[in-house]
Amino acid sequence: xxxxxxxxxxxxxxxxxxxxxxxxxxxxxxxxxxxxxxxxxxxxxxxxxxxxxxxxxxxxxxxxxxxxxxxxxxxxxxxxxxxxxxxxxxxxxxxxxxxxxxxxxxxxxxxxxxxxxxxxxxxxxxxxxxxxxxxxxxxxxxxxxxxxxxxxxxxxxxxxxxxxxxxxxxxxxxxxxxxxxxxxxxxxxxxxxxxxxxxxxxxxxxxxxxxxxxxxxxxxxxx
Numbered sequence: 001x002x003x004x005x006x007x008x009x010x011x012x013x014x015x016x017x018x019x020x021x022x023x024x025x026x027x028x029x030x031x032x033x034x035x036x037x038x039x040x041x042x043x044x045x046x047x048x049x050x051x052x053x054x055x056x057x058x059x060x061x062x063x064x065x066x067x068x069x070x071x072x073x074x075x076x077x078x079x080x081x082x083x084x085x086x087x088x089x090x091x092x093x094x095x096x097x098x099x100x101x102x103x104x105x106x107x108x109x110x111x112x113x114x115x116x117x118x119x120x121x122x123x124x125x126x127x128x129x130x131x132x133x134x135x136x137x138x139x140x141x142x143x144x145x146x147x148x149x150x151x152x153x154x155x156x157x158x159x160x161x162x163x164x165x166x167x168x169x170x171x172x173x174x175x176x177x178x179x180x181x182x183x184x185x186x187x188x189x190x191x192x193x194x195x196x197x198x199x200x201x202x203x204x205x206x207x208x209x210x211x212x213x214x215x216x217x218x219x220x221x222x223x
Contacts, residue, residue, distance in 0.1 A: 006030055013055045017204055019063060028096045028123065029059045035122055036087055039115045045087035053207070061179070061203050062090030065211050066097040068201060070149050070175045077101055077127070081148045081169050083135050084156050086112050088119050090179060091152060095125060103128040104148070106135050136165055146171050154179035160190045163214070167195050170216040182208035194219050 007030060014021045021029070036058070040048055048054045072078035077100040082091035085105035095103045105128065107113045113132040120128045131138060138144050148169050156162065158178060166176055176195060178188070186200040195214040203209040 006033060009051060010055055010059065013052060013060060017056070017060055017064075017206070019060055021063070025063075025096060029063075029093060032088065032092055032096065032119065032123060033059060035119055036089075036115075039118070040087070043111045043115070045112060045115060046089070056204050056206050057209075058087070058089040059093050061207065061209055062093035063097045064203050065090055065152075065177065065179070066094040068175075068177065068211060068213060069094070069098060069101075070173065070215075072149055073171055078150065079148045080104070080150045080152060081106065082152045083166065084108075084154070085116055085130075086155070088116055090154055092119060092123070092125070092128075094152070095128060096123075101127065104131060104144075105129070106131045106133060106138065108132065108134050139165065139168060144169060148174060150175045150177055152177045152179070158188065158190065160192050163190065163192055163195055167216050172216055172218045174216050176214040176216070178212040178214065179203075180210045180212055182210065186210075186212070188212060188214075193217065 010026060010030060036045060037048060039045055069078050079102040081104045083106050085091050085107045091103055091105050095101050105116050107116055110132060113130055116130045145168055149171060151166050151169055187197045191197050191214060194217045196217050198213040198215045200210050200212040203211050
């Protein structure tokens with residue numbers, strides 16, 4: 001897709017979804033999408049068969065989701081960990097829409113991780129880092145425990161044991177952000193303490209996508 005066509009499509013899709021994109025954000029989203037498209041010709045990062053659906057899913061849905069990031073911990077910017085980052089969405093568009101955000105992307109596959117490193121370099125994402133690892137393995141690093149205000153999850157099978165693992169990376173009051181499709185109840189059945197379901201909000205009507213927010217509660221001393 002030519003840059004001019006991409007710019008027109010992005011503007012049209014954003015208008016349809018009632019999303020205002022400042023020019024700088026629009027240009028950076030386009031730069032990311034172009035890089036993703038080039039790499040996608042060599043390695044399978046994500047499905048880009050329908051340009052409009054790709055723009056909605058990979059760019060606009062994360063921009064909307066970024067509005068639901070929790071407030072940052074005192075003394076610093078909001079810090080996001082993204083699990084199974086793959087081609088960089090939703091993590092990178094969320095970061096582009098949230099100036100100053102700190103980002104850690106977790107991706108176990110080396111080729112996809114190489115793309116993420118290149119995206120960080122190409123887009124000059126100074127506060128972004130890539131961990132080429134399974135998220136379970138990161139539990140062995142104490143500096144990552146309760147180090148993030150939010151953890152984002154898309155295309156990862158959600159089970160109670162997964163939630164127990166992921167909550168360890170969240171500060172008290174932090175949010176686990178689950179990207180979901182149209183099916184299933186608003187309140188997931190597998191939520192386990194110290195996580196509590198807060199709300200489920202619609203993202204893009206064209207995708208019938210939703211975002212479920214689980215908040216980490218404080219654990220009473222002695223429990």
